[in-house]
Amino acid sequence: MCLALWGGPAAAPASPRLAGGETTVSRARADDFLEPLANLGLLRQERHLIGRSLFRNPWVIPPSSTDARDGLGPVFNARSCLACHRGGGRGHPPQGDEPLQSLVVHVGVPDGATSRPEPTYGRQIQTYGVSRGPAQGLAAANAALDGRTATGEARVSVSYRTVEGHYDDGTPYRLREPRFNIEELAYGPLSERARLSGRVAQPLLGVGLLEAIPEARLAALADPDDRDGDGISGRLARLGNGRVGRFGHKASQPDVLAQTAAAFRDDLGITSALFREQPCTAAQTACRAQPNGDGPQQAGVEIADDLLAATAFYVRTLAVTARGPVEGTARRGEALFERIGCAACHVPAHRTEQLAGFPELSGQRIYPYTDLLLHDMGSGLDDGLATAEARSAEWRTPPLWGIGLTGRVTDGQSYLHDGRARTLAEAVLWHGGEAAAARARFAALARDERAALISFLEAL
Template sequence: MRHSSILRSLAGAGLVLGLSAGGFGAHAGVLDEPHLRIVPRTEAEKERIGKVLAAPEDFSAAQAFEEMSAGAATVRPRNNADAFSQPSGNMPFADELDFKVGNGLFRKLWVSSPSSTLASDGLGPLYNARSCQRCHLKDGRGHPPEGPEDTAVSMFLRVSVPGGEEQAMAEIEDYISTSPEPTYGAQLQDFSLPGHKAEYRLDVGYEEREVALSGGEVASLRVPTYEAADLGYGPLHPDAMLSPRVAPQMIGLGLLEAIPAADIMAKADPGDVDGDGISGRPNIIWSLEYDMPMLGRFGHKAGAPTVKHQTASAFAGDIGISNPLFPDPWGECTAAQAACRAGPHGDGDDRVYEIDGEGLDLVTFYSRNLAVPARRDVSEAEVLRGKEVFYDTGCTSCHTPAYVTHRLEDQPEQSFQLIWPYTDMLLHDMGEGLADNRPEARATGREWRTAPLWGVGMTERVSEHTYFLHDGRARSLLEAILWHGGEAQAQRDAVVEMAPEDRAALIEFLESL
C-alpha cells in the first residue's frame, strides 16, 4: 500500500498535515466540514475502522460486507432502468416523501417566463436541458451525441479563459486563476427560447486507433475531436479553453459527501514522496455556501465541495434557474448577451429565486439519497480472480476500495456506513491523451478526479450504453482502462501485457461493481 500507517493515524486523529510543497498546509481549514453535523469517533471506533479497511490478504472468498456497496443504504439490484433511481435502503419512512418531492423537482420540465405555472417558469433563456433528468438520464450517466440526428442534451463544453479570481488566488494555495469566457460564460448552451439564439452546436468527430494487446488481441480506441460550431454570439476569445463533459451517474453522492475529509487528505501524496509514481492531490474550492475554502468532491475535476453546491450550479448553468447560491435570474447569460439578460425571467411576483431554498434543499436531499445497488456475483471465482488482478496491478492506488463515513447527527442514511466506492476522491495526472488543457481551481489541464466505480457494471442496464470517461469516448471498460496515462501509465501497460485470461477476469470484476 502506498499510504503509510502514520498518515492514516494522523488523519484519523484529526491532526493537520503540513504538506506545504503542493500540498494543503496553507489551507488546512479544508479539514473543517460545516455541511455535516459530525459526532466525533471514539478511539475504539478508529481501531475497528482500521481493521475493517485493511487490504485483503486472501482472494479466495469475498470480504465481509463487500456485497453491500453502500452499507445499510444499499438496495437490491433491479433488472430494469430504474436501478439507480431508488432511495437509500435505510431511509426512515418519514423522509420518503421528501425524496419523492425532490424526485418530482429533479424530473420537472421548466418553461419560459411569463407562464401561468409560476412554480415552473424561469427556463433559460439559454440552456442545455429543461430538467435535471434530461441530462442525468434515469439518474445514470449521459452520453455523447450518437449520429447527426442526436442532440448533445447530456453533454456540453465548459469554457474559460486564463486570469481573474483574485480572491481565490489569495486564499487557496496553488489555485490556477481562470475566468468565464467574456461572451459565452462558463459553459456553452446549445438550446434557447424563441427570440434568442443558441450559443452553439456541438460537433463531435472520432478517429479509430488500434491498440495491440497480449495474446494476439486487438482493441480500438476512438480519438475524439470537438468543435463549437455555429457560434451564435460571435467568435470565442482567442485564449478560450474548452472541455467536454458528459453528465455523471448520480448514485451514492451523499455517502461520498460523508467521507471524512481527513481520510481523503491522508491519501494525498502531491510530491510522490513514496516514489510509486502516484501523486494524488486534493482540489480546494471556494464554497459559496460557507464563504470559505473546502475540499472539492464532485464533478469530473472535483470542482464542487458539496451536493448542494453542485445541484445549485447545475440549476443555474444547465437550465438557467436562479437559486440562493446562484441568484442571477438569467442563468449563464453574460453582459455581452444583453437581450438574454433583459428578457422575462421567473423572479417576479412573490419569488426572489426561480427555485427557492426549500426547493433546492429537496433536490439536494434527493440527489444525496439515490441508492447504490448491491454487488452481483461477488463470490464467483472469475470475479474473485479479477479482484486479485485489480489489487496486484495497483489499481487501488487511486481507486481506494472502501471507507467508513462520519457518524452524523441528522443524516441516518449516510451515518457510519462501510462503503465501497473505489475512489480516492483526489486529482491525478491522467496523461496527454485525456488532457483537456483547461484548469479548474487547483486541477491542471491534465488532472481528473478518480471516478467512483460503484455501479459501473450496471451502466448499460440503466443508460442503454457503455460509454465511460469524462467525455464518453470509451465504449467499454477495457477502452476506459486503455486511455489511462500519466500516473496510471504503468497500470495501463500492465493490463495490455497481462495474460488474456487475467484481463478478462479484471473486466468481470469491474462489471460486478
C-alpha cells in the same frame, strides 16, 4: 441499528456485496439508479418524493402562471435534471446528427496554468435559449421546445479520430479520440484560443454517501508530493472558500447541494441563493435582457431555498445497488485489480461519518472504489482546460460502484469525462500520467487475465 433490506439479505456485518452499507438496494431489480436508500424511513420517503418531482418534471420558460416551476433559461442545456441523468445513470456523447443531450461542452481560454472563461460564451456552451429574436440556424434543434423561437449559444457536434494500438500479447485495439466542433455561434465568434471539452453527466448513485466520507480520510489518502514514491500523488481539490471539492469530473463542488445549485444555474438557467447570476456573460446583452422567473417570495432568484434543498435531498437519498457475486473469474479479477495498482486510486472501502440531517448515510461501511482526489491522467486525457482547483490533465477518480450495470441502466456505454470509451477496457487503456504504470501492467496481462479483471468490474 439493523434494518431489513429491500429484497436483499438482512443488514449483517459489513460486506462488499452491500456496497452502500445499510442503504444498499437489491441488484435483481436494478434497471435504474433512482431507488431511495433502503433504510429511508416513511416520512423521509415523502420528502424524497417531493424532490423527485423537482428532479424529473420539466421547468418552463418565464414568465408563466406557475411561479414555482418557471425560470428556465435564458440559455440552457435541458429542461430537467432527468433529461441528462436518465435512470440516474451516466450521459453519452451525441450520435450522428443528434443534438447534445446528456453531455455538456465546457469552453475556456488557457491562461498559464489555469484558464479563463471565454469572454462571450462563459464556461459552458448552452445549446438552447428562449430568445424572442429572429430564429438562428439552431431553430431545428430547438423545435422540441414548445415550438418557441429559441436561440441557444451554438450548435456543437463531435467527430472522432481513431487511435490504434495493441496489447503486449499483440492483440490489436482501436480507441476513439473526440473533437468537439462548434457552429452557428449566436453571439459572434469564439476567441481563437478557446478550447472545448465534453463532460458527460455522471451517475448519481450513492452521492450522499460520498459526501459523508470524512475529509480527514481524503486528506490522508492524498500524497501531493509523492512521498511514498509509488508514482501516484493525488491531491485534494482545495476550493477558493477553503472547502474540499468532491463532485463533478474536476471535483469543483464541495457537496451535493452546491452541485445541485450549479446544475440549476448552468444546465437549466435557474438561479438560486447559491448562484444568483444567470449563465449569460456581460457581452450577451440579449440574453441578459430576458425576463426572469423569480416570484414575490423568491427574493430575486428563480428557485426558492426550500425547493433547492428538496432537490438536493432527493439526490442525496439515492441508493447504491448491491454488487453482483464476485466468484471464480471475477474473484481472480479482484485480486488483479489490487495487484496491478488500480486500487491505489479506486480505493475500495471507506466509512462514512455523521452527515448533519442524514442519519441514514452516517456510519456506513461503503465500497465506492474512489479516493475522490485529483490525479494527473497524462496527455491523452488532457483537454487543455484547467479550473481554479484542477490542472487540465487532472480528473477526480470516479467511483466504480454500479459500473457493471451501465448497459442495463442506460442504452449504451460511454466512460471517462467525455464519454470517449465504449468499453471498460477502452477506459483503462486511456489511463496515463499517474496511472501509466497501472495501465502498462493491464496491457501486459494475458488475455484471460484481462477478461477476469473486466468481469470483476462488471460485478460492481
